[in-house]
Amino acid sequence: MPITNYLVLAGILFAIGATTVMLRRNAIVVFMGVELMLNATNLAFVTFARIHGDLTGQVLAFFVMVVAAAEVVVGLAIIVTIFRTRRSASVDDVNLLKG
Amino acid sequence: MQTLGLAPWLVGLPLAGAAVLLLGGRRTDRWGHWLGVLASTAAFAVGLVLLADVLRLPADERVAVHSLGTWLEVGTLQVDAAFRVDPLSLTFVLLVTFVGTLIHLYSVAYMAHDVDRRRFFAYLNLFVAAMLLLVLADSYLLLFVGWEGVGVASFLLIGFWDHRRENAVAGKKAFVMNRVGDMGLIVAMMLMLWQVGSLSFGDVLGAAGGMSTGVATAIGLMLLLAACGKSAQFPLQAWLGDAMAGPTPVSALIHAATMVTAGVYLLVRSAPVLEAAPTAQLVVAVVGAVTLLFGAVVGCAKDDIKKALAASTMSQIGYMMLAAGLGPIGYAFAIFHLVTHGFFKAGLFLGAGSVMHAMDDSVDMRRFGGLGRALPVTAVTMGLGWLAILGVPPFSGYWSKDKIIEAAFVGEGWRPWVFGTVALVGAGITAFYMSRLFFMTFAGRRRWESEGEGARHPHEAPFLMRLPMIVLAVGSVALGGLLTLGGGFTTWLEPVVGHAEHHDPVLPVWLIITLTLVLVVLGAALAFRLYAVQQVPVEPPASNALVRAARRDLYQDPVNETLAMLPGQVATRTLVYADRTVVDSAFLRLASGVRRAGDGLRRSQNGYVRSYAATTLGGLLVVAAVVWALAY
């Protein structure tokens, strides 16, 4: 099995995550789509690390995880705040900033 | 000269007075007018000290320059802040400060009930300072500062009662027309810089002889333009009549005795330039002659006492210009007439102010009449001024005006005949309109109501107003004779204007004098018959075309409006139209196009995060596709 299969899997997961972001309206699900995209990237990083025999790829994946954790904290806090005031978790309800 | 250092004080004292009064505000209301009088009197005293000093010197040492140092230095051009004390400037200093002081005194009473009396005195002081700077300056540039200063003071004082619209308009008119003249002075200075590279009198006038005729003519004509603007000479004469909107003391000081004669001063000061340009000299004489007749004709038809006097001023300055245009034989007489005119015309104006004071500010002579009994002092002082302006011997005007008429008859070819005749006829017309003014005001039956509504109760003015009138009347009587004694005044001015060779007029002198006097008597007699013996209608009767034209200032305003204003208006309107249809519409269309595009693009900003995500992804896809396509 060629190692690039991992990359193919990463690509498929990334595309599914992106599609989720575009099609789902529940803010939490949208957020999970973003997480899925980040994880797909991580898989690609890890695979590239293996291909090139260099641990830097894994370090970068590690950083992505840390940043994603921070992002989740802030993002979910925002969602909670919005839900508290608007009683809704739909991203379509937050559309006041328009032309 | 030991006292030369005092010269800057002449300017500084009134300027300090004006500064204190303007900056001090209402706090100086109580004593401000006396400060103004004091500043003017002090300047006069300084002038006297300088005069005494100069008189002790021999004639060829009487021209002195006092420099305060370099004023500005640009490249090779250096202009000093220098004051020139010589017989000519001293003459003006004494005239301005003496008459000015008298008029300050007069104003104390005349403006007593005006809430803005302090401001009035501040402007008067400002005027005196600027006028003294104008005559004392040793360079055209410094002169220009004074020139503009008197223009500003004149503007401020004409529009002093600016709550009335026509006064403000009159001030604006005077200012704008003066600016036209100022352009002449500016261009003249440019030409001097180009030709001589200096602006001081010494350099420019010394180099005048070496100039080409063309350049000298150009400079001369430009100086004449400046003089026309300031001195209300044809064709820039239209502002003077309207300038009478200012308070009467202002009319007496600025628009009769001093400022309007600044043009004559400028031309006499620049005499060497004019002598290098015979054409310019001729134009000066022609302008003087035309204005002389113009003012005289207008003066015959005016029923407004101040406007009649204004027309007379214009006409008398025309005499001075004529004399200045005659060359060396005329300079001294131009200045001489300027001095005597300063006295008797100021006296006449103050008299007119006194009459207005008595008649509740009415100026319509058709509603005066028979005032001689009610206002004896005014009648006598004005009468003396009247005789002086008529040129009746031995009053002041005779000595100066008669000399100008004589000088006008000197020369060759057609000139003496034309200029002489104009001067002669002008004297006759002057006699007619001044007599008309005098008789309409003081003689005949009274045409004002003494009871009922609109009743007038003429009363003599307070002492403070009578005193200047009396002093000026004495001057009108005696000054001319005194200064003529032994050719005193001409000799006094010789260090500046040079010695005039004696020339014989084309007619014998006795004949000229006789003719003049005959014409004067005829004019006065005609006026006496028409306005003292016959009834004067209260409403101006319908009359022939010339009178109608004269009543409207010989259509000076319509002419100006047609020739100067209309083309400008048409050009402006065309430009505005073009701007609106071409430039504006192009930009408006561009703007509306941008706005419509924005309206369209606004739809894409729908506020939905998912749409934005789709857009971002779309962009990413395009970039990735392009990169990919380029890579393979």
Next chain:
Amino acid sequence: MTTSGGEAALFAVLAPLMVIAALGLLFARRAVHAAICVVFVMVSLAILYVANEAPFLGIVQVVVYTGAVMMLFLFVLMLVGVDAADSLTETIRGQRWIGVLLGAGLLAVLLGVITRATFPPAVGLEAANAATNPEGLAAVLFGDYVLAMEVVGVLLVTAALAGLVLTHRRRLGPRRTQRLQARERVAQMAVDPARRRPLTPLPAPGVYAQNNAMDTPALGPDGQPLEHSVPRVLRIRGQRRSPVAVLGAQETLVQRIAPEDVPAEGAREVPGAGADSTEGETR
């Protein structure tokens, strides 16, 4: 370097499952189901990391993502409303087609690049992982990337603070202390007996009723259902069982017990004794 047969088998099993789970995220109606799907994907990813010679990352993936991040997601889901099904009807015109097209396009581009690209022969990480994988990682992390490491630390602290600030609720009135609440409750009895609540703890739902479910009101000693015994959340949501239905179902029991209900009288005093005595006094 090619993979071992075992790894190929692992991949063959896991990869399709992961794709299906990821599609579950896309299509699941309920957010909880989506979250479970994602948890599955992440755990599978951890396994793949280990297979890819990244055991440390595999562990971190389990701890951070599955253990922390996804649990946080589930917490928030519970907070927001676990049962709120996401309507799948599209509201933005054309968004569904645009989304599908762009997703497909992205997939095409990514797969196209991956399949067309030429990779060097895989090196493998035996050399790098010579002294265990975490040690190799640490050498790179604290060697080449020490500055980035510290910056990320600052970022984490900031994010923690941000979470605090964002979810902080500002108190608008004075603090409601226990003493204050007790006073209010007593005062309320005096002012408005109609809306009174007993001073004692509320009766538990389902007491003396046929069943003891949370949505069934307790029965008073008189056999009447006690509204306030049902949790407030259920009442507000309209999920409590109607008292009539309860009574209807338990009519026989109630009627049988009610007439000679001596113990019921006493039983009633147990939960509501204080309340009744207070009521008696206030009346």
